[in-house]
Amino acid sequence: MPFYQLVCIAAHYAEYKHIKDLVTRAATHILDNGGVVRKLDSWGTQTLPQRMRRAKVYHNIGDYWSMQFDASPTALRGLNNIMRHDPRVIRWTSLKVGEKVDDVLALQQKTIERDPRR
Numbered sequence: 001m002p003f004y005q006l007v008c009i010a011a012h013y014a015e016y017k018h019i020k021d022l023v024t025r026a027a028t029h030i031l032d033n034g035g036v037v038r039k040l041d042s043w044g045t046q047t048l049p050q051r052m053r054r055a056k057v058y059h060n061i062g063d064y065w066s067m068q069f070d071a072s073p074t075a076l077r078g079l080n081n082i083m084r085h086d087p088r089v090i091r092w093t094s095l096k097v098g099e100k101v102d103d104v105l106a107l108q109q110k111t112i113e114r115d116p117r118r
Helices: 015-031 073-085 100-114
Strands: 003-012 036-054 057-070 089-098
Touching: 003 015, 003 036, 003 073, 015 036, 015 057, 015 073, 036 089, 057 089, 073 089
Parallel strands: none
Antiparallel strands: 003 057, 003 089, 036 057
């Protein structure tokens, strides 16, 4: 299964419950479709670089979070549909990091090696 990273900007609410529900819904979708969630990161609440409109509401502040996971392309399409139809999501993107987690780890190890003469 390919290894993906999802980066999401969610609408900011005073209660943390809305973000927790959104992350739980995304992770549950991946798990229900045979995928594996590798890592969840919350980047916190930040001011958006520009005013963004979603679901007929303008947003100036957003909650940033990311999720790394293994999933089939079919599960990824379903996740994109969830993000598209959820009014709490302002922006999101899914990036294919590699075919397998081992491929990604192997690339990172190669970039660390340097020529000692330089």
